[in-house]
Amino acid sequence: MIFLSVFLSLVEPSINTLLALLKNASVMFVVMAFFIAWVVCWLPLAAISAFKLNLQINKPLQPEQKIPLLVSLYLLAPLILWGMNWLGLGSFADYGLVGNISILGSLLLGLALGVLGIAVLFLCQFWLGWCYVEQSKLKLIPGILLPISLVALFVGGIEELVFRGFLLTTLEKDYSIWLAAIISSLIFALLHLVWEQQETAPQLPGLWLMAMVLVVARLVDGNHLGIAWGLHAGWVWAIATIDTGELITYTGKVSEWVTGKNKKPLAGLAGVVCVCLTGVILWCFFGL
Secondary structure, eight states, X not given: OHHHHXXXXXXXXXXXXXXXXXXXXXHHHHHHHHHHHHHHHHHHHHHHHHHHHTOOTTSOOOHHXXXXXXXXXXXXXXXXXXXXXXXXXXXXXXXXXXXXXXXXXHHHHHXXXXXXXXXXXXXXXXXXXXXXXXXGGGGGHHHHXXXXXXXXXXXXXXXXXXXXXXXXXXXXXXXXXXXXXXXXXXXXXXXXXXXXXXXHGGGHHHHHHHHXXXXXXXXXXXXXXXXHHHHHHHHHHHHHHHHXXXXXXXXXXXXXXXXXXXXOXXXXXXXXXXXXXXXXXXXXXXXX
């Protein structure tokens, strides 16, 4: 007890100084402090994971290598945000994550809208003769649906908490909602380059538009994250299922800039139109 009292007496001035600094700092400083703290806390875990997975710098990450790194990084995000909340810089409720039953309904609504949007996207491409289904691969679907759905819900939830939750809410303190949306969406898109530069670069405009639509989803949900979380998870679930199962083969009748460069819908006109139409539906049918 004596040791604890001495320790607290030593660190209390530092904590008070840090708290005063953060409360008086610009929003950009707070945002940078969050991302720096997140990365610094993750680096030891990343080093251990890299050693165990035998990662090599000159080789691209494989899915089975990327997922453990992603999970370790994303598990830290709520802890870092909790620490910032403890410092009085906001709360999970401020970020749109509320602990009531209504968020479950919004989550399911967003999930249905996301999966339906991807289904319509590919049905249109089938009808136009731009792609076809690999019938032999359909038998793989039951075995991958559950694990992919869990990963999609996890990734969608953490990314919404960080980008449409903490980041958007923090930027709104100094900027208008739409300027905050533009900046947070740009950061969201650019940070995807950390994992895969070559495949991600053509998706940057699509990722930015996707993030803007997710901002709209939060706004129409009364500033809660339910619809945005579900929509994000639905998109990830549908696309990851198609990619993992190798269900779709493109015929080459149109340019890959239409269907999606490197088979990524957000890197093509069709995927961008799908995202934009989702935003229009949210705006028109759920209202702002």
